[in-house]
Amino acid sequence: MRVLLVGAGGVGTAVTRIAARRSFLTHMVVADYDLARAEAAVAALGEQGTRFSARRLDASDQDAVRTALVDERCDVLLNATDPRFVMPLFEAALAAGTHYMDMAMSLSAPHATAPYEECGVKLGDEQFAQAAAWEASDRMALVGMGVEPGLSDVFARYAAEELFDEIEEIGVRDGANLTVEGYDFAPSFSIWTTIEECLNPPVVYEKDRGWFTTAPFSEPEVFEFPEGIGPVECVNVEHEEVLLIPRWVDARRVTFKYGLGDDFIAKLKTLHELGLDATAKVAVPGPDGPVQVSPRDVVAACLPDPATLGDRMTGKTCAGTWVKGTKDGSAREVYLYHVVDNEWSMREYGSQAVVWQTALNPVIALELMATGAWKGSGVLGPEALPPRPFLDLLGAYDSPWGLREER
Structure with a gap:
C-alpha cells in the first residue's frame, strides 16, 4: 500500500512512527506545507525510514494534492491536518481515484436562529453529500477514523x-x-x-x-x-x-x-x-x-x-x-x-x-484496508465495517x- 500522509504535525509524526513498525506499508509520502517539518518526521525514523519520503504540499490546493496522489501512485490519502482542510483533501482524493481517510469530518455551522435547539450544517454533511460520487468511483472515503471519532x-x-x-x-x-x-x-x-x-x-x-x-x-x-x-x-x-x-x-x-x-x-x-x-x-x-x-x-x-x-x-x-x-x-x-x-x-x-492514541487508529485501519479485511465504497464511518478485525489488531500493536x- 502506498499512502500520501498530509500533515506532519504531532499526529502525523506519530502516524509515521507507528506505521514504520508494520510490514503492510509499501511507501508513505509525508507531506506538509512546511517541508522541513515533513523532512524531520522522516529523518526521526532513522533506519526504519527507508519506506518514507518527504514532500512539500499545500493542503488547501486541491489540484496540487491530486497531482501528488497521481505522481506518487498512492492508493489512499490519510488526512492528518485540522478540519479546515477536509474538503479540498477529500475532493482531491476523489478526483485522483484513490481512497481517503480522515480523523475529523467537514465543519459544521450553527442554525441561524435556533443554534441551541436545532442543527444547522452538521459535521460531515458536506462529505456525505458526495456519497454517491464515491460509490460510483468504487472508492472508500473512511471518515472519522481517529480515536474519537474512530x-x-x-x-x-x-x-x-x-x-x-x-x-x-x-x-x-x-x-x-x-x-x-x-x-x-x-x-x-x-x-x-x-x-x-x-x-x-x-x-x-x-x-x-x-x-x-x-x-x-x-x-x-x-x-x-x-x-x-x-x-x-x-x-x-x-x-x-x-x-x-x-x-x-x-x-x-x-x-x-x-x-x-x-x-x-x-x-x-x-x-x-x-x-x-x-x-x-x-x-x-x-x-x-x-x-x-x-x-x-x-x-x-x-x-x-x-x-x-x-x-x-x-x-x-x-x-x-x-x-x-x-x-x-x-x-x-x-x-x-x-x-x-x-x-x-x-x-x-x-x-x-493523546497524539499517539489518535494516530494509532488510522494506521490500524490502513492495515485492514491493505489486507482486504476492511473494504467498501462510498462515504463510510468506522461503524460501517466489521469491528472484530480492528479490535484484534489493537492487541497486535501492543495497545x-x-x-x-x-x-
Missing part, C-alpha cells in the same frame, strides 16, 4: 453485534488525568480543534426526535474512568460520533461527553467572550502596515505545541464508549475503553499519549482495549 465508533458497532440485543443509549466518554509541568494552560491536543468542538452547539441524537442541539457544556455528569484515572466531570461537546453512530447502529440515544474540568471550561468561555475563538481574519497593525490574522490562529500560536509537551506530561488518557441496553432479556451496561499511559507512549514511540461491566 475507535469509539468501532466499540459501538462491536457492542451492537456481540454484547447487546437492544441498545437504549450509547455515550462516548473521554477523560484523562494528564498534567503538564510548568504550564498553567497547555491543552494536550490542537487548541484550534478543541475550540471548534467545545464552543459549537453540542449535538444529541434521539431516535424519536433525530439530531438536535443543546447549549455548550450541558448535562454535566461525573464518570468514573478506569485504570486509576478516577472520577471526571464530563459535559456535552459537539463530536462526530453522534452524527456517525446512528447511521449504522440502532440506538435510542447517542451522546458525546468530554471531561474538561471547570478551569478549562472557564478559559474557553473567556476566549469566546473576548472573540478570540473567531476564525474570520481581523486587521492588526504591523511594521509594514495592517496584517490580516485569525484570532484563533493567534491563540494557537501563543500556546505550546501539544506534540512537544510529552516530556513534561504525566498521567493517562482514556477514550471509550459506554453502552446501556439489554441482552437475553436482562439489563446490561458496559464501558469499552482504551487507555494510554504517557510514560509508555513517550518511552516506546517518543510521542505524547489492548478493555471492557468494564457496569452492571
